[in-house]
Amino acid sequence: MPELLLEIGCEEIPARFVPDALAQLKHNAEAIFTREKIPHSSFETIGTPRRLAVYGKDIDERQSNIKVERWGPQAGQAFDAEGRPTKAALGFAKSLGVELEKIQTRDSDKGKRLFYQSEQPGQATGEILKKVLPELVLSIKFPKSMRWGAGKIRFARPIHWLLALFNGKVVEFELDGVSAGNQSFGHRFLAPQAVQVKNFESYLALLREAKVIVNPEERQRLMEEALAQKAREMGAELYPDPELVEEVNFLVEYPVVLVGGFSSLFLELPPEVLIASMRGHQRYFAVREKGEELKLKPYFLFVANTHTRDDSVVVKGNEKVLSARLADAEFFYREDLKVPITGRAEELGQMVFQTGLGSYKDKVCRLEKLLLGMIEETGTKEFDIEKHARAAARLCKADLLTQMVGEFPELEGIIAGEYARVQKQPEPVWKAVREHYLPKTAYDIAQGKLPKTRLGQLLSIVDKIDSIIAGFVDGHQPTGSQDPYGIRRMANAIIAVTLKSGLEFNLDRIAQCAIRSFADMFNRKLDDIENAVRSFFQVRLKNIMIEEKIEYDIAEAVLGAWDGSLISAWQRALALSELRSEPGFADLFVGFRRVARIIEKSGSLDSSLFECAEERELWSTFQEVKAGIEELLKGRQWKAAMRELGQLKPYIDRFFDRVMVNVDDPKIRLNRHSLLANIAGEFRAIADFSLLAGKEKNIEGGKNG
Known part of the structure; x- marks a missing residue:
């Protein structure tokens, strides 16, 4: 079937703009073709800094036929008593350009009315494309755009050519004096001449001959292979840097990997400083010893x-540039070390944390208090832990005033830890300071790049909690796709550190402590923030659960029984996921869900009000297993507790099959709800089973529906 190829050729677009521009191009092409009712298979986008292209497969040559439906006047107004058409009926037919015989009478919400339905043949796709391809080009939005020459349109960079082919023929349109054609252009320096394109296959082949690898996935693969090969030739390996790989991929059209060197004397600098000097300004890749x-x-x-x-x-030119960068970094390093890190910490009062939220010294004071609270909350017992915690909290932001971090902000924390190490701070202190910013990115989480020391883990968590609370206090909580303070990223980092380390603490209590610190500091009531923060963390945890293939309703159910513990919620979700797949437990889930959903209100249970053998049996059996269940719940043996609760399954079924819960007698009705509430209270420690979807076999019949 016919294909569409559109290429927008322009001057070099900033690398950071290209991936999103390609994503928009694909999404908008799908949206426009759907809107225009043009049948198609799929779209894919490819591109380089100099070109953005979209390719559509299996596109129909005609738009789908369009159904036309028109309602006319009331039947009583359209025909007289003898059934002859009135002026209203004749006028309706004339407005449609059809004979009256082709018009029907149909029922509507306003009674019987005249109705006309027809199918309008779809237009030729080629004609529609002339109108919609300019719209598609201009639908791409960039963080920064420009006008050029005497033109009126805006784009990231000036557009120099447009290639537009449908079914092998040019789609004729014009944008600001640039006419679409069948020409593309090769590499700016290696093959700048025009190439005549016939279809998508020839487009890829001709550009490859013209030294342009237009598919970004292929270009990145070739670049990564060349980088790895060059490193192997030196008996080394590439230092992994996926973000830099992606950026460089959209800086080039034909990647050529070259090797440079620098003085081994610079290896005396911290390796992170060398890496930052290479990647930050120059986009160079570091090389390390194997393993x-x-x-x-x-x-x-x-x-x-x-x-x-x-x-x-x-x-040689690049070596010269890097040597100058490394010399600057070495100067910053030597100069910074002339000032004790403890002295810099005392100067944090002059540095604003967030407008209206005090200084970094205020933040450090909050961190010290929170960190000590976390040590108590988690029961952490290490030698001199409180002394080390106070020191780590006070020093962790001290590098913000250094020349090195001024030049390389991405080294925050690392430099404070390095300077603390060189200046003989205790090892637990400098390691915690060095680690406390981790993890910084989703890649760090995926690669397990997390704090390794207990104090580092605790400091990482409280630092991020404090910053998240600050965002909520200042009204900068995430909304939609907006998250200017990276609050979602910090929450994901807290969850990752907690789950990996196994740190058990009540997040609600720590968040309350952080909120009180802000309330006390600024004499403000912040009661409304507590629930917002809790809900925010629950949503982040739920999303992570779903990403890890935990079913949506299980995530909802365990968070519906929130107890403040990230570890508990995670373990309960895993336990329920495993149990759901076991034979017999599907029906058990249904039974628990029936109990959870029927409870309206409850009071004190009075066993003397039992009228049926089934309610006596259920209560008696529950009393027998209750102590064991509570012991298992206390030890967080979730699956074992569920299996114990499973003993109630036949009694729950008989109860619902033979006992009417919602009887007329209010005392009996309340007592039966109280019985169910007692049972529900045990398994609600695991999950809110009323939130489980009815995926299991439907056995929710019986007297109570």
């Missing part, structure tokens, strides 16, 4: 967009 996380070699790799007559000239 060594941070033992770097005095080489770097960089990706050029072209070969030159003499690549050694390019290499």
